[in-house]
Amino acid sequence: MIEYGPGLVDPGNLNSAEIIACGTEVLLGQVLNTNAWWLARQLADLGINCYHQTVVGDHPERLRQAIEVALERNDAVVITGGLGPTADDISLAQAARAAGRELTFSESAWQEIVAYFAASGRTPTENNRKQALLPLPCWLIPNHNGTAPGVAFTVDYAGKIRTLILLPGPPNENRPMFTAYVAPFLAEHSAAEFRHIYFHLVGIGEAQTENEIADLVAKSGNPSIATYVSPGEVMIRLTQRRDKSATDAEADMLAPLAAEVRRRLEKYIYEEGNRSLPEVVLAELLKNGRTLGMAESCTGGLISSELVAFPGASRVFLGSVVAYDNSAKEKFLGVAPRVLAEEGAVSETVALQMALGCRERFGSDYALAVTGIAGPEGGTETKPVGLVYIALAGGIEPEGCCEKFIFRGERQRIRSLTATNALALLYRLINCSESYLR
Amino acid sequence: MIEYGPGLVDPGNLNSAEIIACGTEVLLGQVLNTNAWWLARQLADLGINCYHQTVVGDHPERLRQAIEVALERNDAVVITGGLGPTADDISLAQAARAAGRELTFSESAWQEIVAYFAASGRTPTENNRKQALLPLPCWLIPNHNGTAPGVAFTVDYAGKIRTLILLPGPPNENRPMFTAYVAPFLAEHSAAEFRHIYFHLVGIGEAQTENEIADLVAKSGNPSIATYVSPGEVMIRLTQRRDKSATDAEADMLAPLAAEVRRRLEKYIYEEGNRSLPEVVLAELLKNGRTLGMAESCTGGLISSELVAFPGASRVFLGSVVAYDNSAKEKFLGVAPRVLAEEGAVSETVALQMALGCRERFGSDYALAVTGIAGPEGGTETKPVGLVYIALAGGIEPEGCCEKFIFRGERQRIRSLTATNALALLYRLINCSESYLR
Numbered sequence: 001m002i003e004y005g006p007g008l009v010d011p012g013n014l015n016s017a018e019i020i021a022c023g024t025e026v027l028l029g030q031v032l033n034t035n036a037w038w039l040a041r042q043l044a045d046l047g048i049n050c051y052h053q054t055v056v057g058d059h060p061e062r063l064r065q066a067i068e069v070a071l072e073r074n075d076a077v078v079i080t081g082g083l084g085p086t087a088d089d090i091s092l093a094q095a096a097r098a099a100g101r102e103l104t105f106s107e108s109a110w111q112e113i114v115a116y117f118a119a120s121g122r123t124p125t126e127n128n129r130k131q132a133l134l135p136l137p138c139w140l141i142p143n144h145n146g147t148a149p150g151v152a153f154t155v156d157y158a159g160k161i162r163t164l165i166l167l168p169g170p171p172n173e174n175r176p177m178f179t180a181y182v183a184p185f186l187a188e189h190s191a192a193e194f195r196h197i198y199f200h201l202v203g204i205g206e207a208q209t210e211n212e213i214a215d216l217v218a219k220s221g222n223p224s225i226a227t228y229v230s231p232g233e234v235m236i237r238l239t240q241r242r243d244k245s246a247t248d249a250e251a252d253m254l255a256p257l258a259a260e261v262r263r264r265l266e267k268y269i270y271e272e273g274n275r276s277l278p279e280v281v282l283a284e285l286l287k288n289g290r291t292l293g294m295a296e297s298c299t300g301g302l303i304s305s306e307l308v309a310f311p312g313a314s315r316v317f318l319g320s321v322v323a324y325d326n327s328a329k330e331k332f333l334g335v336a337p338r339v340l341a342e343e344g345a346v347s348e349t350v351a352l353q354m355a356l357g358c359r360e361r362f363g364s365d366y367a368l369a370v371t372g373i374a375g376p377e378g379g380t381e382t383k384p385v386g387l388v389y390i391a392l393a394g395g396i397e398p399e400g401c402c403e404k405f406i407f408r409g410e411r412q413r414i415r416s417l418t419a420t421n422a423l424a425l426l427y428r429l430i431n432c433s434e435s436y437l438r
Numbered sequence: 439m440i441e442y443g444p445g446l447v448d449p450g451n452l453n454s455a456e457i458i459a460c461g462t463e464v465l466l467g468q469v470l471n472t473n474a475w476w477l478a479r480q481l482a483d484l485g486i487n488c489y490h491q492t493v494v495g496d497h498p499e500r501l502r503q504a505i506e507v508a509l510e511r512n513d514a515v516v517i518t519g520g521l522g523p524t525a526d527d528i529s530l531a532q533a534a535r536a537a538g539r540e541l542t543f544s545e546s547a548w549q550e551i552v553a554y555f556a557a558s559g560r561t562p563t564e565n566n567r568k569q570a571l572l573p574l575p576c577w578l579i580p581n582h583n584g585t586a587p588g589v590a591f592t593v594d595y596a597g598k599i600r601t602l603i604l605l606p607g608p609p610n611e612n613r614p615m616f617t618a619y620v621a622p623f624l625a626e627h628s629a630a631e632f633r634h635i636y637f638h639l640v641g642i643g644e645a646q647t648e649n650e651i652a653d654l655v656a657k658s659g660n661p662s663i664a665t666y667v668s669p670g671e672v673m674i675r676l677t678q679r680r681d682k683s684a685t686d687a688e689a690d691m692l693a694p695l696a697a698e699v700r701r702r703l704e705k706y707i708y709e710e711g712n713r714s715l716p717e718v719v720l721a722e723l724l725k726n727g728r729t730l731g732m733a734e735s736c737t738g739g740l741i742s743s744e745l746v747a748f749p750g751a752s753r754v755f756l757g758s759v760v761a762y763d764n765s766a767k768e769k770f771l772g773v774a775p776r777v778l779a780e781e782g783a784v785s786e787t788v789a790l791q792m793a794l795g796c797r798e799r800f801g802s803d804y805a806l807a808v809t810g811i812a813g814p815e816g817g818t819e820t821k822p823v824g825l826v827y828i829a830l831a832g833g834i835e836p837e838g839c840c841e842k843f844i845f846r847g848e849r850q851r852i853r854s855l856t857a858t859n860a861l862a863l864l865y866r867l868i869n870c871s872e873s874y875l876r
Contacts, residue, residue: 027488029479030666033471036493041467050465051500053493055474062489172848228468294760300746301739304760308738311814311849319766321759322732322742328757331799332770361769376749411749 001152001181004106005137009154011076011163013191016049018070022082022091023169024057034171035080042178046186047194047241048076058082060090067098067164071157076186081169083148085127092151095164096135099155103133109140116147141165141181146173152185163189192241197258199236200271202424209234212264216257223253225261231413232420233277234268236261270427277423278306284430285316285366290394292426293362294320295333295354295369297345298388303370303419318362323354333357333369344383346371351389352400359393366394368426372405374414386414390422395433439590439619442544443575447592449514449601451629454487456508460520460529461607462495472609473518480616484624485632485679486514496520498528505536505602509595514624519607521586523565530589533602534573537593541571547578554585579603579619584611590623601627630679635696637674638709640862647672650702654695661691663699669851670858671715672706674699708865715861716744722868723754723804728832730864731800732758733771733792735783736810736826741857756800761792771795771807782821784809789827790838797831804832806864810843812852824852828860833871 019039025031036053043050054070056062063082070077082091096103110132117124134140134151141150148168155162165182167174187193201209206229210217213236216225223240238261240254262269271280285292294304294317304320307313321332326345329335334357335350343349351371359367372388379385384406391402403425407417457477463469474491481488492508494500501520508515520529534541548570555562572578572589579588586606593600603620605612625631639647644667648655651674654663661678676699678692700707709718723730732742732755742758745751759770764783767773772795777787789809797805810826817823822844829840841863845855 026475027478027491028482029475029477032475033491037464037467037470039467040465044466051495051497052504053465053471055491057489059489066490293766296739298746299743300751300755301734301742301758301760302746304739304762305737305743308736308740308760308762308812308853309850313738314762314816317738318763319760319770320739320762321770322739322746322757324742324746324752324758325756328731328800332757332759362766374746378752412747415746 001139001141001185003137003139004109004134005104008137008139009156009161011154011189012161014048014075014163014186014189015191016051016074017043017076017078017186018052018054018074019043019050020063020066020070020077020079021053021055022058022063022079023055024059026055027057035169035174038171038175039078039080039178042183043078043186045194045196046183047190047192048186058090060094063090064094064098067095071098071155071162071164074162076163076165078165078167078182080167080174083150083166083168085125085130085148089130089148091166092133092135095166099135099153099157099162099164101135101153101155104136105129106132106134106136109134112140139185141167141177143168143173143177145176146170148173150174150177150182152182191245192243195240195242195254197238197254198271198273199238199258199261199265199269200275200277201234201236201265201268202232202270202277202420202427204234204265204268206234209236209265209268213261216260223257225257232417232424236265270424277420277427279310281423281427281430282307282310282313282316284427284434286312288430288434290365290430291316291318291362293318293358293364293367295358295367296320296322297324297329297354297370298372298374299370299415299418299422300324302415303368303422306419306423318364321358321361329354333361346373346383346387346389348389348391348402348404351391351402352393355391355393355400355402364394366392366426366430368392368422370418370422372414372418374411374418376411388414388418388421390418390425392425392429395429396436397429397433401429439577439579439623441575441577442547442572446575446577447594447599449592449627450599452486452513452601452624452627453629454489454512455481455514455516455624456490456492456512457481457488458501458504458508458515458517459491459493460496460501460517461493462497464493465495473607473612476609476613477516477518477616480621481516481624483632483634484621485628485630486624496528498532501528502532502536505533509536509593509600509602512600514601514603516603516605516620518605518612521588521604521606523563523568523586527568527586529604530571530573533604537573537591537595537600537602539573539591539593542574543567544570544572544574547572550578577623579605579615581606581611581615583614584608586611588612588615588620590620629683630681633678633680633692635676635692636709636711637676637696637699637703637707638713638715639672639674639703639706640670640708640715640858640865642672642703642706644672647674647703647706651699654698661695663695669854670862674703708862715858715865717748719861719865719868720745720748720751720754722865722872724750726868726872728803728868729754729756729800731756731796731802731805733796733805733807734758734760735762735767735792735808736812737808737853737856737860738762740853741806741808741860744857744861756802759796759799767792771799784811784821784825784827786827786829786840786842789829789840790831793829793831793838793840802832804830804864804868806830806860808856808860810852810856812849812856814849826852826856826859828856828863830863830867833867834874835867835871839867
């Protein structure tokens with residue numbers, strides 16, 4: 001962060017922070033408040049307690065009151081939205097007022113803005129001069145994806161040092177700014193240091209995960225252990241907190257705990273870190289120089305779309321046949337009409353023929369096929385809604401293998417669970433095959 | 439809503455409401471606060487002003503304080519989460535405390551709970567008795583998707599009548615409860631009645647939409663007119679407010695305004711109502727008894743997946759070839775290798791060959807094909823990232839037609855804009871063709 005004006009006061013220890021979103025569009029339900037959600041996660045990871053999130057509209061009085069309340073009860077206040085050159089943009093003025101600070105025109109900040117515009121061949125307007133009005137002394141937080149920089153400043157609020165941090169509203173601007181500038185600043189001033197290890201698991205439910213590590217959770221303190229769940233996946237977070245005031249080197253308690261989690265749950269863990277399952281599958285294929293073809297029925301292109309979301313997919317992913325209708329299963333994948341008629345489209349034989357036909361026709365190293373009943377219609381007593389077959393071909397399974405699932409829930413959930421479990425099976429096949437082939 | 443206990447006080451006019459979410463998982467950023475977003479939209483549609491949204495954890499003192507602050511400044515307070523039989527579930531106790539009301543055991547509510555459990559062959563536990571402790575007199579809000587009913591009650595708070603409404607946290611429980619019971623209750627007690635018309639548009643940007651209706655927006659009062667934007671789409675909402683105290687029948691001012699909007703923007707409007715674009719396309723195909731095949735490159739199955747999200751897709755959607763690699767474009771769609779080599783995969787000729795090959799091989803009435811560069815890599819001076827060709831075949835275009843786009847933004851946005859514009863073009867082709875063929 002860039003310092004402006006002399007006399008900046010050290011924020012001291014930051015133990016708590018409140019997140020305030022300023023935006024009428026959030027109050028009207030036009031926009032989901034993903035800023036609060038994302039920032040809350042960052043603060044938790046930094047070990048800063050967040051006890052309140054608040055949303056107010058573009059209304060000066062109500063925004064100022066919300067900031068005053070937040071300053072009263074927190075070491076830091078993070079405000080998103082309402083920065084910028086237009087009349088709607090009231091956050092900085094109200095934050096300054098709440099903090100009893102004047103906005104002063106900064107010639108050097110203005111020169112920065114002029115230079116920024118010049119670099120992209122534009123000239124700032126009179127409106128932009130407003131962005132050089134700052135609650136000096138303060139820090140400017142560079143914005144590499146937009147014109148409104150962020151601002152941070154400390155104030156003596158009723159005898160306590162408080163820190164205000166203002167960020168623009170668009171996530172594609174405020175997230176890189178937070179990561180590059182605000183997070184290191186907060187980490188420096190939080191009372192503790194945090195180290196995390198994340199495990200991502202598939203093929204195991206939340207309840208079973210919690211059972212497997214119940215004794216570790218019961219002992220959980222420092223390091224702490226927590227589980228998070230999303231459709232078809234479980235994440236385990238291990239966190240060790242170290243007080244900065246502790247002078248002697250503390251033992252690394254994270255490594256033994258991580259080893260224990262690994263020992264108990266190894267076969268379900270597909271990632272230690274931050275990558276998603278499609279990303280990990282793509283990376284495995286890339287690493288081994290293998291290609292993938294796909295045949296999807298009930299997921300209707302969802303699995304393929306999840307893979308293609310990542311740049312570089314084109315180097316390993318050849319394509320997918322979304323064989324939604326039976327005729328497409330025959331024409332594009334060579335599934336036998338007799339099998340479709342006798343065993344039905346949702347059957348082990350069809351899933352296997354889809355996978356084998358897919359591998360042959362794409363000429364890929366691996367092939368993944370799914371067929372199932374996503375509902376709400378189409379279920380019968382013997383083939384209920386949620387019945388899904390996932391078949392794989394390639395590697396150590398050139399003749400193909402198949403697994404059967406019965407998922408519960410509504411249509412989108414069944415499709416999403418199918419996608420996750422299909423990628424999980426594929427991940428396991430690749431791992432077995434590649435270590436066998438080596 | 440079911441009345442419990444005599445002496446319920448009429449809520450009077452409800453002009454404002456605050457939304458409080460109770461949940462530590464929201465404060466930790468583990469869960470996105472979709473409750474506040476969804477409820478905010480409902481309140482706006484009901485004409486109830488929402489000036490604040492608040493999030494607190496499962497912490498009795500902080501929750502009670504938040505409720506007190508909300509009661510101070512609003513006619514109504516809607517609280518989500520923290521209902522239920524466990525020790526974590528503190529909302530009702532704290533709402534009662536904030537309102538100065540005691541919780542009393544209601545034998546008749548308890549009998550309802552016992553009956554509810556009996557109906558599903560279970561017996562309530564001692565814990566469930568807590569759910570019969572109510573701030574009598576109150577209303578119970580039936581929950582058809584879970585065990586915790588909602589509760590509403592009115593209090594005299596510092597001389598003003600305030601209404602508290604408590605709903606369980608899971609969206610699949612609280613949304614049906616709100617729609618079936620709370621919305622009619624609020625509508626009855628809001629000072630005004632509201633009528634809405636929604637227009638959904640594609641093929642036009644937000645700025646151009648606002649230009650076209652700038653004079654209508656400038657005059658906007660009652661009825662009001664507002665635009666909302668999402669990638670590739672614009673929505674216009676018209677709302678007429680009628681004061682309930684007005685005794686004489688007011689003129690319908692919505693119909694003439696809607697007619698004017700229709701007159702100016704007709705060619706961009708694909709829906710008047712609440713259906714999404716994929717839903718409308720499926721309905722058009724179904725209505726005309728036509729089938730669809732698809733060939734996707736840069737979208738990688740996204741368009742197909744958006745269609746398959748709707749039940750009944752199987753009656754019109756035959757499937758999609760996700761021809762991500764050039765070899766798949768040749769093998770599955772019959773694109774000429776020479777054209778791929780000479781003009782490149784992202785070209786008008788390839789898009790057209792994909793659409794024609796797709797229609798022929800699926801044997802479908804219509805075929806939609808997309809090819810493009812989603813980035814961040816793969817762009818050149820002549821073929822930049824964001825270049826997309828969308829081709830159609832069928833109806834009045836048996837030889838195919840093609841449109842070229844250059845979208846800006848990052849990979850996901852380009853893929854999403856491609857999907858929306860592809861479906862919009864298809865919608866227009868179906869409309870032209872079917873009216874021509876009739």
